[in-house]
Amino acid sequence: MKRIYYESWIAEVLLFFSYCETITVGPWVFTKLKETEVPQYVRNHECTHARQWTEMTLLTGLLLLVAVLAWGVSAWWFLVIPLLYYLWYGVEYVVRLCILRDGNKAYRAVSFEQEAYANEKYANYNENSAYFSWVKYLTE
Numbered sequence: 857m858k859r860i861y862y863e864s865w866i867a868e869v870l871l872f873f874s875y876c877e878t879i880t881v882g883p884w885v886f887t888k889l890k891e892t893e894v895p896q897y898v899r900n901h902e903c904t905h906a907r908q909w910t911e912m913t914l915l916t917g918l919l920l921l922v923a924v925l926a927w928g929v930s931a932w933w934f935l936v937i938p939l940l941y942y943l944w945y946g947v948e949y950v951v952r953l954c955i956l957r958d959g960n961k962a963y964r965a966v967s968f969e970q971e972a973y974a975n976e977k978y979a980n981y982n983e984n985s986a987y988f989s990w991v992k993y994l995t996e
C-alpha cells in the first residue's frame with residue numbers, strides 16, 4: 857500500500873502556515889517535497905506515526921466492537937475512532953505542557969514523538985518494532 861505522497865497538494869494546504877514540509881494524516885504521509893528531497897530519517901519518523909495511528913485505531917475499534925456487541929453501545933462511536941490518536945496526542949501534549957511549561961519540550965516529550973525521534977535513524981525500525989512501543993515512553 858502506498859504510504860507516502862510526494863509533492864502533495866494536501867501537504868500544501870495543511871502546512872500552508874507551517875515551516876514543516878511533511879505531515880502524517882492517519883495512515884498516510886503527505887509531503888510538499890519531491891521523492892529525492894525527503895531524507896530517509898523523515899520517512900522513518902512519519903511512517904512511525906502512521907504505524908502508531910494504525911495501532912491505536914485498530915485497538916480502539918476492537919474494543920468498541922466488543923462494547924457494541926456486549927453492551928449495546930451505539931455504533932455511531934465508530935466515527936470518532938480515527939480521531940482518537942489525535943485526541944490522545946493533544947491531551948498528552950497539554951499535560952506535558954502544564955508540567956514542562958515549554959511548547960517545544962512538550963511536543964518532543966509526547967510519547968508518540970519520543971518513539972519516532974528515538975528510532976528515526978534505524979532503517980528497519982517499523983518492520984522490527986513491537987506493537988505499541990510508544991507506550992514505554994509515557995513515563996519518560
Ligand SMILES: [Zn+2]
Nearest residue numbers: 901905969972
Ligand atoms: Zn513526529
